[in-house]
Amino acid sequence: MPRVVGYSPERREGIAALKAGAITEMADSATSAASSADLVVIAAPPAATVQLLPRISRALGAGAIVTDVASVKAPIVAAAVAAGLADRFAGAHPLAGTHGTGFDHASPDRLRGCVVYVCATGSDGGERAARGVSGFWQDTLDASAVRIDAGAHDRQLAWTSHLPQAVASALAHALAERGLGPLTFGSGGLDTTRLAASSPELWTDIFLQNAAPVAEALDAAQADAGRLAALIRAGDRAALRDYLDAAAIFRRGLDR
């Protein structure tokens, strides 16, 4: 790609991206970065993405399309439509994040070959934008673009991504309250709590923008944990083994 214009509110991040060759130019605002672009990619937390959309809409050149990468899609697609971008926007969500944030955690291969959800606005023009955004992911990053309705995306991600984050944070919170030291954790405890290190600012946003489905999923996981505690207390070896078998079969199936 001959020209990649970047902007970050953290100037240090822009300079790091420029030095690494991830961008070819650094703009001094989001709107100036967007004004000359054919494709605008907003890579910001959900609330910031919602705020940027009307500003970018006003700065956008003729024929340009806009996308984002946030983990919630329905509020963002709605904000894009409200900003007059119904025919020029498609939301995207690559399943390729880590608990890290910022350019320091970027890597040239992070997004290569990933699954990326693409959510159209629903208008005919939005359909063209969604094809353009899907093509961008497929052609430049060999990603598998999966078209999905924004609401269905958010209900699914409440379980597959937001729930694991919430569970990791709740587990870390419980361990923090117990006052356990760093040397006492093995790799299992470190892995299971790893997501708790993710940006609290970002996840406050995501949880609030997808509140009802996430709270519902968290209720279900809590009920399932309660069933496990009851089996352990009852000393019911056969039922406990069945429970752990079902969990193991499911998890081993994810590696195939």
Add this chain to the structure above:
Amino acid sequence: MPRVVGYSPERREGIAALKAGAITEMADSATSAASSADLVVIAAPPAATVQLLPRISRALGAGAIVTDVASVKAPIVAAAVAAGLADRFAGAHPLAGTHGTGFDHASPDRLRGCVVYVCATGSDGGERAARGVSGFWQDTLDASAVRIDAGAHDRQLAWTSHLPQAVASALAHALAERGLGPLTFGSGGLDTTRLAASSPELWTDIFLQNAAPVAEALDAAQADAGRLAALIRAGDRAALRDYLDAAAIFRRGLDR
């Protein structure tokens, strides 16, 4: 070490260990492997370890000491004392496991430099055995041996190891019931559920042998998840951010 005699009830495992040079001889029973040893290491699930102790006690040569590597220590130390090994046994628990089981998941560096808990039986002879076991881990594997009372070990591990396992299994169980497919999970969901793939047989044992502390820890984690769900439902941005901050600070502290 010039002579390492191995035995596994799975003959295939013994042959693999022999071929890889992890053992120098393969015995045809646990007792015959133990009979000529200076140090006997029982690497089996907790219930099997408890069952092996009296048999190994009867086969043991003069001056030999016995240890194990299971994730619960109080029932095993008690079984060793009951088997007449009060002066010749010390329990050990290296913090170096993975969700894998068997020789296929072994690696020459798995245990190198790990933290290993060592639990003495309480007798004078047991103290000598504990020093011998600690020395083995330190000298051959550069491990950090930490002496701890078996009961205190089990209460601590209920939080740092057994609880993460229980939470990962409960999360995987909830996701399995929801019927979600393998392609829908990103690295975060995979990491948080990874432990659920661990051996159900092994963990049925561990949970039942450490039932009260594990169930108590699971209650606390459930209550903490309930607080998180309530904050999300209430839309309380500041309190939600504080909750996630506390969890993130704790988790980031584990990486130092």
